[in-house]
Amino acid sequence: MTEETWHQARLIPTSGISGAEEQERRATSALLAVMGAVKEFARAALGPVGSPSGTVETYVEVPFMLGEKRVYPDGLIRVTRxxxxxxxxxxxxxxxNELATEQLENYLDVAREQGFDALITISNEIPAVAGQHPTKVDKRKLRKVELHHWSWTYLLSTAVMQKEHRGVSDPEQAWILGELIRYLEHPRSGAMELDDMGGNWVSVREAVTTGTLRATDKTLPEVVSRFDALLRYAGLRLGRQLGTDVVHVLSWKELADPGIRAQALLESLVSKGELTGAIRIPNTVAPIHLTADLRAGRITAYLDIDAPKDGRATTRVNWLLRQLKAAPDSLRVEAFVANARGDGAAELLGTVRESPGLLIHDPKKEIRAFRVAMSRQMGVKRGRGRGGFIDSVLDLLDTFYGDVVQYLKAWSAAPPRMRETEVVPTQEPPSVASTAISSQDGAEQAADGPGDAPSQWDGRSSEPPPFSGDQGDPLVR
Structure with a gap:
């Protein structure tokens, strides 16, 4: 038997998983064990839910008494500092498998009685809004205990980003974290990615196409919630590849009250047949907007970028074209002018490359911004795979970022330059001998010997003073 048929030993094997109960137990034990061993991963996961940085202890299937019955939460995490x-x-x-309200409320009661800080739930459910829990519970039970939710997609993304991008200091701990990643990526682990738009997706899509969709349709909330979950999943997936936090763009009001966002999506779907949203990637020029037009069967990804503040209209168009060298000719480019409403001049990139002036309707008007958009046929199936709506959205976002967004840079004005002053050469005047008396002092001093006494004659009398005997030889007249 050749070595190619041998199975490599793994820290967390996927073989031997016989059912949902064993799958759940193994996933819980693997996750908590790695969290206790790899401190960087534990800090990345537990920090956002309020845990301090300290020593991590993890346990599985810890028994507690709740009234007269015994309950077994899947795990317990304790951090001490x-x-x-x-x-x-x-x-x-x-x-x-989905989380059950009764079970969660029982564990909230246990946590309150034991003086614990939080209850963390893990499942494949992805809430429409970050921080929102997928299961409704009695809010009175949350007065002393916090309730947090992790999707398996979030945990996998956190592990990949920590290992591949942020780094793990200890090589052995990095290998352990890599084994958890390999396990969670295996289909038998039960850590599934988003693979279904819900049972009502097809009926709602058909109702939009035929124009029979009504705002009172009870199937709408599930569809709009799944769409926002898809945007969050797309952000986690893209962030895993880029090594950064890609977030779902929401207003402060929508974050505070997710019902506002759901109602806006519902109204847009009923009135225009569109589902819209946006994701933000750090250090890019603008958020990426996504529009799914269920009536036309098209999905579009686009972003808006400010035009340069100076230069002619042609100069501004060429500035954008230089940044779109890797973009396909089918990309749509639109130019918006200042103090104008409505749509701007729009053409395909291939056409604009040949004739940049097509985006300039009036050379006297200032171009203030551009919009670049990529559109494709929308998948109609509810699941993953060819022809599926989820894959069509993910593929479009990947292509749009890879071919367009990552090459775009915001315009910045050139720094001011110092004024160059002309240097005039200066000529020194020729030296002129002075005839003043003061200029002759040097000659008189040179005539006197170094041992001569200073003269006592001040020049007022006609004759110099007589020679004093103690000054040397007598004066000879």
Missing amino acids: GGRSWTALVEVKTGR
Whole structure:
């Protein structure tokens, strides 16, 4: 037997998973064990839910008494730093299993009685809004205990970003984290990615196409929620590849009240047949907007970029074209002028490359911004694979970022330059001998010997003073 048929030993094997219960137990144990061993991963996951940085202890299937019955949360995490201790219960679901309200409320009661800080749930459910829990519970039970949710996609993205981009200091811990990543990426682990738009997707899409969709349709909330979940999943997936946090763009009001966002999507779907949203990638020129037009069967990704503040209209168009060298000719480019409403001049990139002036309707008007958009046929199936709506959206976002967004840079004005002054050469005047008396002092001093006494004659009398005997030889007249 050749070595190609041998199976490499793994820290967390996927073989031997016989059912949902074993799948759930193994995923819980693997995750919590790695969290206790790899401190950087534990800090990245537990920090956002309020845990301090400290020593991490993890346990599985810890029994507690709740009234007269015994309950078994899937896990427990305790973080200790100095005299402070933070503890959270953990409830895990894998595959298509969903969290149950009654079970979560029981664990919230246990956490309150034990003085624990939080309950963390893990499943394949992706809430429409970050921070929102997919399961409704009695809010009175959240007065003393916090409730947090992790999707398996989020945990996988966090692990990949920590290992591949942020780094793990200890090589052995990095290998352990890599084993968890390999396990979660295996289909038998039960850590599934978003693969379904829900049972009502096809009926709602057909109702939009035929014009029979009504705002009172009870199937609409699930569809709009799944669309926002898809945007969050797309951000996590793209962030995993780029090594950065890609977030779903929402207003402060929508973050505070997710119902506002859901109602806006519902109204847009009923009135225009469109689902819209945006994601933001750090250090890019603008958020990427996504529009799914269910009536036309098209999906479009676009962004707006400010035009340069100076230069002629042609100069501004050429500035954009230089940044779109890798973009396909089918990209749509639109130019907006200042103090104008409505759509601007729009052409395909291939046409604009040949004739940049097509984006300039009036050379006297200032171009203030551009819009670049990529459009494709929308997948209609609810699931993954060829012809699926989810894959059509993910492929479009990947292509749009790879061919367009990553090459775009915002315009910045050139720094001011110092004024160059003309240097005039100066000529020194020729030296002129002075005839003043003061200029002759040097000659008189040179005539006197170094040992001569200073003269006592001030020039007022006609004769010099007589020679004093103690000054040397007698004066000879």
